[in-house]
Amino acid sequence: MLISMEKTCTITGKPFTISESEQAFIEAMDMPLPTIEPEERIRQLMATRNEWKLYHRTCDATGSKILSAYPPESPYTVYRNDVWWGDSWEGLTYGKPFDFSKSFFAQFDALQKVVPREGTSVFQSENCDYNSHIRQSKNCYLNSLVVRAEDMYYSYWMVDVENVIDCCFHIKGKSALCYECLAFGTCVQGIALQECYNCNDCAFCYDLRGCDHCLLCSNLSHKSYHILNKPCSREAYEKLRSEMINGSYASWVKAYQQYAEVRQNALHRAAHTINCENVTGDHLFDSKNCLQCFDGDTSEDCSNDVSLNDAKDIHSCYSAGWPRCEQLYNCAVSRGCSAMAFCRYMWFCNDMRYCDSCQSCKHCFGCTGLRHKDYCILNVQYSKEEYEALLPKIIAHMKSRGEWGHFWPYTVIPFAYNETSAQTYFPLTKAEALKRGFRWRDEKDAPPDVTKIVPADRLPDSIDEIPDDVLGWAIECAVTKRPFRIIKQELDFYRRMRLPLPRIHPEERHLRRMALRNSYTLWERACGNCKKAIQTTYSPERTEKIVCAECYLKAVY
Template identity: 40%
Template sequence: MQKSCTQCGSSFEITQSDLEFYDKISPVFNEKKHSIPAPTYCPDCRMKRRFTFRNFFNLYKRKSDLSGKDIISMYDKDSPFPVFDQHEWWGDKWNGIDYGKDIDFNQSFFEQLKELHNTVPHMGIMNTQSENTDYSNLCFQSRNCYLVFGSVLNEDCCYGHIVWQCRNCFDCLYTYRSEFCYECIDCVQCYNTLFSQSSENCNDSYFLVNCHGCRNCFGCVGMNNNEYCIFNEQISKEEYKSRVDYLLSHLKTIKSKLEELRSNEIVKNFHGYSCENVQGDYLYFSRNIVRSYDLKNCEDCKYCATCDSFKDCYDCNYSPPHAEVSYESITISGFHYLFCHRCLGNNSDILYCDDCHGCRNCFGCFGLKQKEYCILNKQYSKEQYEDLSSRLIDHMINTKEWGEFASITPFAYNETIAHQYFPLSQEQALKEGYRWKDKEDEIPQVEKIIPADRLPVSINDIPDDILNWAIKCEATQRPFRIVKQELEFYRKMKLPIPRFHPDERHKRRIALRNPRKLWERKCDKCGEGMETTYAPERPERVFCEKCYLNEVY
């Protein structure tokens, strides 16, 4: 059936399999199934609503409301709730149960949920099991990382987003199991690879696009298992070295030649492999996937993005491995989540919870650890929990809240990842009911500020005291600083100092990825219809998977 989105007005489809999924995940209390209704928002508006809960990149200096010490936080000093240092938050000096409140059946549930959220302490940043990684967020099991976000198992990395199991990687995006990489996007298991995209198992190379198993290659597109190639041409080892040294000082030549090669490139209709019956992009080792992006090891999922090892899930995002039978949630691990945010530690059967860890059978809770049978952070017996949960859902049905993700984000719209994927003007954001934050860069306490275009080209000419300067971004004029770890990396890799602010560099990397949007078009080889994230006006020749494999291999 077709529905009209109550947020944007667009038409979207609800299939019979969708209805079966909503029935499958519907919770049972007191032996009564409380059916999850079909969504009222279209898939994009649902994703945008969830993304307003995710502030990856904006960090603030403030004091812990527990100890008073200076901390780094994703929440600014004007936030209405207490904010603790993450180690204090995990400590035993407070207990989320102490903030429990009775259900008020004369008030909307989301209003009560927001009141709870504004009372319970929040973690300033969430860098679980990490060391010397204070200037990052949602960075797990990592050490010596700086401004790395949404990443796992990294060491000595800077300026990364969705970087997993990497070492000494700087300015990378969606990069995995790699070392000594710089400005790489969607690269896997690469070593000493720079300025590259959508490449795998490549070493000692520069400016690669869609290359696999290549070594000592420069400016190559769509090549497999090659060595000593420049712009897709085979040359000798000796000539390679001399030409690379010349090209690295003539970046405009590289850019124009790469654009020429890419305009004639043959590409598959989606990025990924080892998949069966999938629809979307950047999909790996997955099956039965619908309209999803950046998934690995997933099965029977729809409308998901950036998840690993998920099964039977709809509308889930930004999650570490392993979740099942879940819906409308962000950053989860465990079983049967409904409308939850940032709940890890193998929770199960929780609804409308936020920052709960190791919990079971909880409804509308915030900041609980290892609890069961709680509603709005108040402890109940199993029988009381079942009865009150059933009554609460009936109440939410009457207030038209049941089945909706709670729009109670603590962030302004332009602080969140939503603004990256669904950009709005300040006027539009306010009209849609979001807050907006006027951002001002803190004036750096430095000896001098130097325009980026006045920086020496060679790293050999950069003095040590650049660490005491600020650089004015060529594009935005925003000042930024170089940290010692970064300078050492540029010197080791013989790289120039960047001319753009870290936020601008991230923005430009994001723009190089295909959008999370599917177009209907025909295979440029066989003419069969297919869906792809390559827009019809793109210059590449786009093949269906069968034709691509026949052509390339």
């Protein structure tokens, strides 16, 4: 009978626990138990994914200029998206038989560099070239992790939205006309909301459910016309709203400062879990038996994961689902897959190990960029009998070199650390990243092709005073001094919604929103009300009032 096992992380030296269910799953996958703590496993996976950075480079197939997640100096072969998705190339062309005089990862790395990669992950979309990881969308610009969006700008991790700017983490329901919203769902005309669901015409609010026409409120359920959690007349609501949201930057700053106080003084749930059973983690919906999981819905029997959708038996993975995934271990970005380990960017694959960017494949090992293939190793086709005879020898070879059961070494990861989502969720300095073995890319913005650069503090206060000429300017960020542009659709949105022009670069705005989210670390604390033990992503030094689920429900409902 298995019991929970305590181990020490070989990277951080911190203790971590491997549960009975996780042990059973890993042993069933015929893998050794992990030697690094869950957070470090997620860091490794996130370090394989460039979610934001876009570069101009040359398509290695056509010679045309393209947008790419890979910078010009990258040693990888990169194709324009339509060429990569086309049938002018074949992944088996690049295969080489396994060489037992070399390590597996050295051979895998060499294969990775020659097999073509798509420039950006954009498909089934219209007018969405300037995005990363987007599908089934239209008229979007500079977003990442998007499904079914229209007219959206500078947003992250968004599903089923339209007319949205500067938002992130929308997974449930459909929303429209939202600005500066975070962790929300089914909201219309939402301005500066966090943890709000099924709300209409609310602004500067935290943790509302089924509310409408609320300002500066928190912890309310099914309320209308409230200011600072107290009922108000329609006239009082409209008067205050017009004072807060009137196109003036000064008014916006004042209102946002009030909002920060509302958020700080609100009750905070130890964990944002809805309709869940036997779960630990945060931001989980309609799930059960998920331990130390974050940002997931409709999942079960999972552990140590970030980003789940319709997932079952998923362990130590980042972004699994959309559609259903089952039995995955230590994988990054899996769609419709099952029975995989140590894979990245896989679509509708089964029984795969150490593979990258494959579609509709099964029974493959160490392959890259294959489609509709079975029984391949390092992109070489074998018969079923040949594959089953060779694979155990390769695994034994990997075990002898200490490679088996470990995710890809940092030398095989295609991006610099500060190009990836790992830097967002687990930030490191350049020195820290290099010490750990990651690469780092020093960046410098190209001079913008504009008529002039205007410091943010020189902009007119009101959106009404902003001329159309601003579309030909660059604004110098008030924080980073990086120049950024305003596009016409964005300007039209601000004017329509009576919002001031932003003074901060889009990347910095994104980082500020992300800073409002807690980390993927669980802490032991006591409920701020009844004092019972709780697990929460709010660290012990945080000063907000953190309460257990029972105390929260009594107070709010």
